Amino acid sequence: MPKTKKVGITGRYGTRYGTKARKQVKTILENLKKPHKCPQCATKAVKRISVGVWSCKKCGLTFTGGAYLPVTPLGKEKGRIIDTLTYGSETEK
Ligand SMILES: [Zn+2]
Known part of the structure; x- marks a missing residue:
């Protein structure tokens, strides 16, 4: 699955679920995965x-x-x- 700068961590979803949902998930996942x-x-x-x-x-x-x-x-x-x-x-x- 392509992982580009634009899609980042949501590259795993490919073209599915729509742009807006993927963008929202991207912010959540990036904050979740970063070191706390x-x-x-x-x-x-x-x-x-x-x-x-x-x-x-x-x-x-x-x-x-x-x-x-x-x-x-x-x-x-x-x-x-x-x-x-x-x-x-x-x-x-
Ligand atoms: Zn500790």
Whole structure:
């Protein structure tokens, strides 16, 4: 299957499923496959084992996260809200 610069990782799908769907999958897959930083040892060795389950190959830490990303933008926001509720407003910190 041809893997060009334009189609990249979605070269495996050939001409199937339409351009728009392939482009959307391309961004998701590229972000999924790129190395992610471990929250414990800060090494870029985090891989996805299952949907939402991530594991660090170096320190063996297994944690939950987003389906396609270890930390989603919404998950970051959630953490910020929890911090605010626990430790008071952001300005008080
Ligand atoms: Zn680690």
